[in-house]
Amino acid sequence: MKRYDAIIIGAGPAGIFAALELAETGMDVLLLEKGRDIGARACPIHAKGAKKCVHCKPCGIVCGWGGAGAYSDGKLTLTTEFGGMLDLYMEKPQLMSLIDYIDSIYLKFGATQTVYGDDNKDAVRKIQKDAASADLSLIPARIRHLGTDKCFEILSLMRDHLRDKCTVRTSDGVAEILVEEGRYVGVETTRGEKIYSKYLIAAPGREGAEWFTTQAGRLGLDMITNPVDIGVRVEVPAVVMEQITDVVYESKLVYYTKSFDDRVRTFCMNPYGVVVAENNAGLITVNGHSNAEKTSENTNFAILVSKSFTEPFKEPITYGKSIAKLANLLSGGVIVQRLGDLKAGRRSTEERIGRGLVTPTMKDATPGDLSLVLPYRHLTAIVEMLEALDKVAPGVGSRHTLLYGVEVKFYSSRLQLSNVLETQIPNFFAIGDGAGVTRGLAQASVSGVMVAQEIKRREKCCEGEAQ
Numbered sequence: 001m002k003r004y005d006a007i008i009i010g011a012g013p014a015g016i017f018a019a020l021e022l023a024e025t026g027m028d029v030l031l032l033e034k035g036r037d038i039g040a041r042a043c044p045i046h047a048k049g050a051k052k053c054v055h056c057k058p059c060g061i062v063c064g065w066g067g068a069g070a071y072s073d074g075k076l077t078l079t080t081e082f083g084g085m086l087d088l089y090m091e092k093p094q095l096m097s098l099i100d101y102i103d104s105i106y107l108k109f110g111a112t113q114t115v116y117g118d119d120n121k122d123a124v125r126k127i128q129k130d131a132a133s134a135d136l137s138l139i140p141a142r143i144r145h146l147g148t149d150k151c152f153e154i155l156s157l158m159r160d161h162l163r164d165k166c167t168v169r170t171s172d173g174v175a176e177i178l179v180e181e182g183r184y185v186g187v188e189t190t191r192g193e194k195i196y197s198k199y200l201i202a203a204p205g206r207e208g209a210e211w212f213t214t215q216a217g218r219l220g221l222d223m224i225t226n227p228v229d230i231g232v233r234v235e236v237p238a239v240v241m242e243q244i245t246d247v248v249y250e251s252k253l254v255y256y257t258k259s260f261d262d263r264v265r266t267f268c269m270n271p272y273g274v275v276v277a278e279n280n281a282g283l284i285t286v287n288g289h290s291n292a293e294k295t296s297e298n299t300n301f302a303i304l305v306s307k308s309f310t311e312p313f314k315e316p317i318t319y320g321k322s323i324a325k326l327a328n329l330l331s332g333g334v335i336v337q338r339l340g341d342l343k344a345g346r347r348s349t350e351e352r353i354g355r356g357l358v359t360p361t362m363k364d365a366t367p368g369d370l371s372l373v374l375p376y377r378h379l380t381a382i383v384e385m386l387e388a389l390d391k392v393a394p395g396v397g398s399r400h401t402l403l404y405g406v407e408v409k410f411y412s413s414r415l416q417l418s419n420v421l422e423t424q425i426p427n428f429f430a431i432g433d434g435a436g437v438t439r440g441l442a443q444a445s446v447s448g449v450m451v452a453q454e455i456k457r458r459e460k461c462c463e464g465e466a467q
């Protein structure tokens with residue numbers, strides 16, 4: 001029976017960076033990924049021109065080598081202020097040095113040199129001033145934009161680099177995490193094979209979060225309830241946002257609603273990008289990306305409303321999914337509506353969208369009515385936020401602005417973890433978006449490095465003790 005030093009579940013950025021770090025030690029590492037290898041990944045919408053999502057299992061967009069990172073917009077957030085919660089587990093300067101470290105690895109594998117946000121300090125201050133007068137706070141970020149095409153290429157090179165350094169099994173998912181008498185022992189794959197190791201690094205991503213939560217429940221691990229973020233993706237002509245996107249590229253604007261004091265923020269801004277559907281285990285939500293090369297005439301970004309639930313409710317993921325299900329039920333996937341139609345209390349139609357000034361980049365979204373889907377509290381927050389944004393970037397609040405719904409972020413359950421991201425079961429670590437501790441490529445990659453460095457430290461300790 002083969003026994004590995006470490007098993008990694010999931011080949012997203014978190015799992016890959018853990019593997020890259022461990023690969024240099026000569027440790028025997030197995031990486032199990034339920035999706036396909038990077039060269040074999042495909043979405044029927046892109047590859048075969050399918051009109052609608054055909055619910056592949058597993059989804060080619062978020063599963064496979066590279067995880068959700070492979071078709072992501074490839075924006076590396078080089079700041080501690082957003083993109084995850086790792087600052088809860090270490091001091092910010094330490095986190096920043098790890099972000100710099102993973103950034104250097106992305107560069108080594110061919111990342112573009114340009115970093116947005118390093119210059120134009122006066123222009124940033126001007127936007128911050130305008131934002132403040134509209135009750136918005138602007139959190140500027142340093143962003144290295146790889147673009148989807150470049151990101152894919154980098155992840156392919158990482159795959160090649162690891163080819164003879166660790167065992168990678170794609171199309172091979174983990175069904176169960178095996179624990180005996182409180183000690184981690186191994187995993188059982190979906191094919192029923194049991195594989196044993198000393199360490200486990202679980203990096204199942206957002207798509208695998210529900211499976212992981214079930215495993216955690218079965219193993220009696222404590223969970224912390226995170227807020228759930230629900231909202232829409234906004235699409236406007238790129239010129240409308242240029243005064244912001246030309247300066248800060250990714251601007252995180254935060255607003256607290258007058259009506260409910262809820263926190264609303266912009267998220268994942270894609271200048272000249274496209275709006276895309278995201279399949280979360282059969283549930284269709286909306287997202288966006290932009291390529292380094294290809295461009296559209298539009299810019300898209302998400303507006304997300306954060307809501308924390310209090311006792312006794314403990315199922316924010318189910319809440320978010322129920323709202324996404326409503327949109328799927330009404331439209332078969334994603335609903336698109338003009339802001340003017342939403343405010344006028346009527347649905348959008350093909351004809352109304354056709355006369356609009358913004359041409360939708362997501363062609364298979366169904367014109368409809370988001371007020372039939374989103375709770376009043378969320379709708380109010382979105383409209384208030386768009387009105388505030390309109391003061392900073394005139395045109396965002398236009399009646400022609402397109403809203404796609406719904407966008408939901410399911411990083412809602414966070415495991416109780418130590419400051420080295422170890423679960424309550426020794427030698428069993430949980431990292432990345434699936435563990436609820438990160439929300440983006442950079443911090444997901446950092447979490448992989450953190451855990452691998454901890455394992456390396458322990459192995460050296462053991463060697464020392466043995467001598």
Ligand SMILES: Cc1cc2nc3c(=O)[nH]c(=O)nc-3n(C[C@H](O)[C@H](O)[C@H](O)COP(=O)(O)OP(=O)(O)OC[C@H]3O[C@@H](n4cnc5c(N)ncnc54)[C@H](O)[C@@H]3O)c2cc1C
Binds near residue numbers: 010064076203211432
């Ligand atoms: C369209 C889109 C655009 C994005 N754009 C950006 C961006 O510009 N910048 C940014 O910072 N972030 C972006 N993100 C988010 C980013 O991709 C994620 O934060 C990041 O990929 C998380 O890394 P991860 O390794 O934790 O999880 P993932 O990348 O989700 O990888 C998890 C992997 O685990 C596998 N898996 C799950 N369960 C199992 C199992 N039981 N057995 C075996 N394998 C399993 C999955 O198949 C998947 O491949 C985007 C995401 C999407 C979907």
